[in-house]
Amino acid sequence: xxxxxxxxxxxxxxxxxxxxxxxxxxxxxxxxxxxxxxxxxxxxxxxxxxxxxxxxxxxxxxxxxxxxxxxxxxxxxxxxxxxxxxxxxxxxxxxxxxxxxxxxxxxxxxxxxxxxxxxxxxxxxxxxxxxxxxxxxxxxxxxxxxxxxxxxxxxxxxxxxxxxxxxxxxx
Numbered sequence: 088x089x090x091x092x093x094x095x096x097x098x099x100x101x102x103x104x105x106x107x108x109x110x111x112x113x114x115x116x117x118x119x120x121x122x123x124x125x126x127x128x129x130x131x132x133x134x135x136x137x138x139x140x141x142x143x144x145x146x147x148x149x150x151x152x153x154x155x156x157x158x159x160x161x162x163x164x165x166x167x168x169x170x171x172x173x174x175x176x177x178x179x180x181x182x183x184x185x186x187x188x189x190x191x192x193x194x195x196x197x198x199x200x201x202x203x204x205x206x207x208x209x210x211x212x213x214x215x216x217x218x219x220x221x222x223x224x225x226x227x228x229x230x231x232x233x234x235x236x237x238x239x240x241x242x243x244x245x246x247x248x249x250x251x252x253x254x255x256x257x258x
Contacts, residue, residue: 117225131226138232144249150180150187159210160189160203167212171195178254183246188235190254197221198256200231202239213239227257 112119112126120129150157157180164175174194181188187203187210202216216238222230232247239247252258 119224126224128225131229134229135226138229138248142245142248144245146243147181147183147245147249150182152177156180156182156187160187160201163203163210163212164189164191164201167201168196178256179252181246181250183243183249186239186242186246188246188250190250190252190257192254192256198254200235200250200252202235202242204242213242216242221256227252231257 108123110121112121117128118130119126121127150160152158157177160180161175161177164177165173171193174196176192178190178192178198180190185205187205189201189203190198191201192198197220199220200218202213203210204213205211216235218231218234221227228251231252232250235250236242236244236247
């Protein structure tokens with residue numbers, strides 16, 4: 088067999104093997120790379136990496152349980168939809184200007200990311216900017232960032248850009 092024929096057969100075999108193990112699956116939520124029936128959010132991974140490379144988090148602070156803003160956020164969330172919301176456990180809280188983004192888990196509710204705004208010394212949950220639920224098999228951070236950004240009118244963009252999920256629910 089000539090070398091060119093061998094190379095052509097090799098390339099055809101490689102392409103055939105590739106398409107037997109790898110496929111691209113699209114749905115209303117986005118696209119997934121499927122390798123041997125395991126789904127991977129390749130576009131979400133790329134989005135996460137690009138976000139980390141391009142964002143600036145100088146104006147964003149991660150809140151700790153010793154800060155008053157943290158406790159105010161916790162009280163607001165626990166009183167948002169009682170009695171189930173009383174079991175709120177904050178996984179992370181991020182602050183920028185008069186805004187706080189809180190990642191929270193509950194005993195009997197789905198996990199959530201809640202946007203809180205303070206105006207005239209009054210803090211409140213922005214009702215249209217509450218992410219509730221899981222995102223698997225898609226990467227959670229890109230989905231949550233897009234949703235909160237779209238619905239958090241006037242919120243500083245570094246707040247969502249710098250949001251990195253900490254809870255097991257979004258890993």
